[in-house]
Amino acid sequence: MSNYAIQVDNLTKKFNGFTAVDQISFKVKTGELFGLLGPNGAGKTTTINMLSTLLKATSGYGEVSGYDISRNKDNIRRSIGVVFQEPALDTKLTGKENLVFHAMMYGIKKQERIKRIKEVLELVELTEKEKVLVEKYSGGMKRRLEIARGLIHEPKVLFLDEPTLGLDVQTRRHIWDYIKRLNKEGNVTIILTTHYMEEADFLCDRIAIIDRGKFVAMDAPGRLKDILGGDVVSLEIEGNPDALIEQIGSLDWIKNITRHDETLSLTMDRGERRIPELIHVAQKNEVEVTCVHLRKPSLEDVFLHFTGRTMREEEASQTERNREILRSRFGRRR
Amino acid sequence: MINKTAIYVLWMREMKRWWRAKSRIVGSLAMPLFFLAFLGLGFRRMTIPGLSDDVGYIRFLVPGIIGMNILFSSTFGGLSVLWDREFGFLKEIMVAPVSRVSIVLGRIAGGATTALIQAILILGISCIMGFKITNISSIFLAIVFMILIAVTFLGLGLVFASKMRDIQGFSIVMNFVIFPLFFLSGALYPLENLPVWLRYISKLDPLTYGVDGLRAALIGVSSFSIFYNFIFMVMFSLVMIFLGAYFFEKSESV
Known part of the structure; x- marks a missing residue:
């Protein structure tokens, strides 16, 4: 076989x-x-x-x-x-x-x-x-x-x-x-x-x-999400982040780092599992993390990426299509 | 091709479901008994052409009502595939590695058994109410006819269930198929009283031979000979099993 x-x-x-x-x-x-x-x-x-x-x-x-x-x-x-x-x-x-x-x-x-x-x-x-x-x-x-x-x-x-x-x-x-x-x-x-x-x-x-x-x-799934870039973890920090940024940048699972004033936006896979480590690294570099925000790519994002439409638009038009299926099945039997 | 275990387990399922719906058993007996009581009492004193005086309307009516009850419960039994489709269980049955013929035979075995039990109960209650059977051994002959009627109309129910998408067509089948079959069968009156052209149509109705056979067995009075009725019922039941299986096989299960 x-x-x-x-x-x-x-x-x-x-x-x-x-x-x-x-x-x-x-x-x-x-x-x-x-x-x-x-x-x-x-x-x-x-x-x-x-x-x-x-x-x-x-x-x-x-x-x-x-x-x-x-x-x-x-x-x-x-x-x-x-x-x-x-x-x-x-x-x-x-x-x-x-x-x-x-x-x-x-x-x-x-x-x-x-x-x-x-x-x-x-x-x-x-x-x-x-x-x-x-x-x-x-x-x-x-x-x-x-x-x-x-x-x-x-x-x-x-x-x-x-x-x-x-x-x-x-x-x-x-x-x-x-x-x-x-x-x-x-x-x-x-x-x-x-x-x-x-x-x-x-x-x-x-x-x-x-x-x-x-x-x-x-x-x-990982590769599909890679196309979207992965999870985004945003850290609001107090203190000088330069050393921290450098150390985070050397981690192999970090894909992208951007900094807006006091906020670091990091792109990675499975962000929720990385947060403790990130905080740990921050503490070692004497940077205080005041707020953490995690945004995961949703089905919405993946779907939008591949089809150019959102899921909700699609489900609405699907309802119409399902009616069509029902109609055609009834039509065939009666 | 024919899977005995599958037939047995489908039959068993039908038995369990039937036994657990006790209120339905009572309900299914109520209508025939009301028919017997009210029609029987209401027409008791009338002279009905084609009926000899020593038979009497109530005696004439009992086999007809038994036939009616088997007609209704068996057709519904065949149509119950639609309920299985509605509740999704049909998919579980259809995805099993069992020949479609076995599935049909299992359903017919289950439906025929419940129809038979109900018919025997009605006969028993009629006897308590004073219905006299010519001789005891004829009960077995009557049971043969009960089974043949049940199988025929289970097959018919399966044909309709395979052609219908959901249970909405149910009342159409009820009004345009089951009731005419019932009235044309001579269950309520001697067919000799019908106009000639209607009598021809009634000869196409399987229940005509079923009810006549039951009458021959139970009260010794019938329009056709019992053998003639038996042959017709065997042919009808075989044809209906075949048609039921054929349409069921062709129908889509989702």
């Missing part, structure tokens, strides 16, 4: 003349954590649906763990796990029953089934709630249950469509940790979609920025 978990070549999906995904091509290495980043309606979910055999591609080629998406659907279904954007749980069943349903659909034998269900429930810390009907679960618990479910059959490739959409910060962190661990320890190839920059940044080895069905950029 090849080193690539996914290979996509000129994949296109049209809904009645409207192009939702427009000739995208990419490859994901086995074991990679790959992100699709873009505003709502950019074509992320449609891409996932095509790769997970739920939608037929209009044209182009796609391959998941070595199988052609248009021919070997059953083989692909056996080797992937999918966590959908919208919850896909039976709320009238308990958490455990949902997992049993899944395990049996994937043909896992009883002993193995019991063992794995126990494992995944522990992993997402839902063992105590296993006998509770899913309709009583909170949004975060449902999400965790779905991730657990996606893992029962030990997929080689896991698709996560907006895994943390609508969750509170704490739960989001939690889920990020699971995803990271899975990828690193379980060696699962993961493709996730998100429109949170920090999520893509924290998790992904590589990101593709998708807009209006097309890829506009694809690279490691």
